[in-house]
Amino acid sequence: MPDLGFEVLWKGKNFARLLGGLGVALRISLVAVAVSMPLGVLLGLVMTRKHPATRILSRLYLEFVRIMPQLVLLFLAYFGATRSFGWDLSGEFASILVFSLWGTAEMGDLVRGALESVPRHQYESAAALGLDGAQTFRYIILPQTVRRLIPLSINLVTRMIKTTSLVLMIGVVEVLKVAQQIIEANRMSSPNAAFGVYLTVFLLYFAVCWPISLLAGHLEKRWL
Amino acid sequence: MSRELLAVENLVKRYGENTVLDKISFRVQEGETLVIIGPSGCGKSTLLRCINALEPIQGGRILLDGQEISRDAKSLPKLRQRIGMVFQNYELFPHLNALDNITLAPIKVQKRKRAEVVEEAMSLLERVGLKDRAYDFPRQLSGGQKQRIAIVRALCMRPEALLFDEVTASLDPEMVREVLDVLLALAEQGRTMLIVTHEMQFARAVADRVLFLDGGKIVEEAAPDAFFDAPQSERARKFLRTFTFETVKHQKIGGYSK
Ligand SMILES: Nc1ncnc2c1ncn2[C@@H]1O[C@H](COP(=O)(O)OP(=O)(O)OP(=O)(O)O)[C@@H](O)[C@H]1O
Numbered sequence: 217m218p219d220l221g222f223e224v225l226w227k228g229k230n231f232a233r234l235l236g237g238l239g240v241a242l243r244i245s246l247v248a249v250a251v252s253m254p255l256g257v258l259l260g261l262v263m264t265r266k267h268p269a270t271r272i273l274s275r276l277y278l279e280f281v282r283i284m285p286q287l288v289l290l291f292l293a294y295f296g297a298t299r300s301f302g303w304d305l306s307g308e309f310a311s312i313l314v315f316s317l318w319g320t321a322e323m324g325d326l327v328r329g330a331l332e333s334v335p336r337h338q339y340e341s342a343a344a345l346g347l348d349g350a351q352t353f354r355y356i357i358l359p360q361t362v363r364r365l366i367p368l369s370i371n372l373v374t375r376m377i378k379t380t381s382l383v384l385m386i387g388v389v390e391v392l393k394v395a396q397q398i399i400e401a402n403r404m405s406s407p408n409a410a411f412g413v414y415l416t417v418f419l420l421y422f423a424v425c426w427p428i429s430l431l432a433g434h435l436e437k438r439w440l
Numbered sequence: 441m442s443r444e445l446l447a448v449e450n451l452v453k454r455y456g457e458n459t460v461l462d463k464i465s466f467r468v469q470e471g472e473t474l475v476i477i478g479p480s481g482c483g484k485s486t487l488l489r490c491i492n493a494l495e496p497i498q499g500g501r502i503l504l505d506g507q508e509i510s511r512d513a514k515s516l517p518k519l520r521q522r523i524g525m526v527f528q529n530y531e532l533f534p535h536l537n538a539l540d541n542i543t544l545a546p547i548k549v550q551k552r553k554r555a556e557v558v559e560e561a562m563s564l565l566e567r568v569g570l571k572d573r574a575y576d577f578p579r580q581l582s583g584g585q586k587q588r589i590a591i592v593r594a595l596c597m598r599p600e601a602l603l604f605d606e607v608t609a610s611l612d613p614e615m616v617r618e619v620l621d622v623l624l625a626l627a628e629q630g631r632t633m634l635i636v637t638h639e640m641q642f643a644r645a646v647a648d649r650v651l652f653l654d655g656g657k658i659v660e661e662a663a664p665d666a667f668f669d670a671p672q673s674e675r676a677r678k679f680l681r682t683f684t685f686e687t688v689k690h691q692k693i694g695g696y697s698k
């Protein structure tokens with residue numbers, strides 16, 4: 217049996233430190249999720265407005281946040297804001313900010329897509345039955361939108377959790393950073409630690425994201 | 441059969457420069473079944489949509505029971521409760537089962553008691569032979585079944601008039617009959633109906649009166665037998681000939697074999 221380097225995990229508090237790192241990653245992503253879901257819904261509603269100015273502005277915001285690699289956004293928020301505006305953002309705060317901006321844009325686009333995917337004739341059938349605008353939205357459009365949206369937004373949540381691994385680049389000590397530190401510290405005593413430690417990181421991410429994906433799949437089957 | 445329920449006077453409908461309906465006038469008595477036929481694109485759907493105020497009109501007026509219908513947001517729901525409409529593509533709400541599709545508007549719009557509405561919906565479903573499908577979702581139903589549910593959904597609002605826009609046009613041939621039978625039964629009950637259809641035999645059987653529409657005008661208005669046996673205009677004759685294609689072909693083949 218080859219040495220896979222799992223033993224370093226049991227040295228000292230290494231495993232607990234990895235879990236702590238995972239906690240940081242989850243804290244960043246879940247706060248960002250909590251911020252971007254409601255804001256994304258609002259953005260999505262704004263994006264389906266006919267008013268040209270609101271359309272263009274929201275479109276610009278979406279494209280800007282999307283085109284920029286998340287890493288560039290992180291650098292921009294963390295280093296850029298410090299230098300240019302003298303704001304001293306903590307790494308974690310900068311991360312939450314960037315992930316909230318990004319999540320809002322993505323969620324907004326999902327909401328827009330879900331709203332627009334309800335066919336026109338659904339509005340007409342509702343109108344022909346005497347439902348007014350508010351009733352049509354509440355009883356016909358919203359339920360269909362939410363059903364489409366739930367699996368998509370859960371998918372977005374897992375994407376946000378996975379992408380938080382980037383925040384180590386601005387000095388936030390999350391799970392991947394802890395993994396690197398453990399491997400570095402044990403370079404002499406267990407040169408094979410990299411495999412075991414990274415595999416553990418993989419399993420930790422898996423343990424978090426898999427149940428979420430299962431939930432999405434379950435809801436999708438039930439409602440589509 | 442004496443009260444005039446619907447009157448269309450000099451109705452003009454344009455899409456941009458394109459005048460689709462050009463000063464159309466006709467009347468519908470209570471209990472009457474009016475069938476509207478005409479070539480594709482002549483404005484049949486547009487006419488029904490104007491009557492139900494789904495489209496703004498550019499001239500003339502439409503009177504329901506002597507009152508001009510207006511398109512302001514306040515009075516629209518009232519109007520649509522009085523005029524039911526069924527579309528070509530059985531547009532049920534996919535997230536609601538058949539029963540909820542039918543009872544939603546009576547409960548939410550007309551504020552009627554749920555128990556009473558459900559009872560009425562069930563007896564209507566029974567009449568169209570779909571009582572056992574009440575809890576099925578639209579995706580579990582065939583096209584013909586969906587269209588019958590859509591008809592029940594319109595009926596459950598207790599409308600004074602019903603508009604049907606080619607309700608069998610997207611159905612497989614074997615399902616057309618089950619839907620047309622429902623319409624024939626409604627005509628027998630003395631419902632006031634405006635029916636747009638391409639089923640000529642059915643049109644003849646169900647109509648009290650036929651409107652033939654072409655070029656944005658009513659070209660002929662007649663009793664069904666008179667219209668189908670002896671159309672007055674060349675355009676109506678030409679239109680009706682397109683439905684007798686098969687007989688023409690047979691004669692031709694006969695001619696060749698001589
Ligand atoms: N939303 C619209 N915008 C512009 N033109 C339209 C619109 N809807 C219909 N038209 C035009 O109005 C005319 C009448 O259309 P309509 O759908 O009423 O015809 P129809 O008699 O119902 O035809 P069919 O038998 O094919 O259903 C057509 O020339 C069509 O191109």
Ligand SMILES: [Mg+2]
Nearest residue numbers: 484485486606
């Ligand atoms: Mg049509």
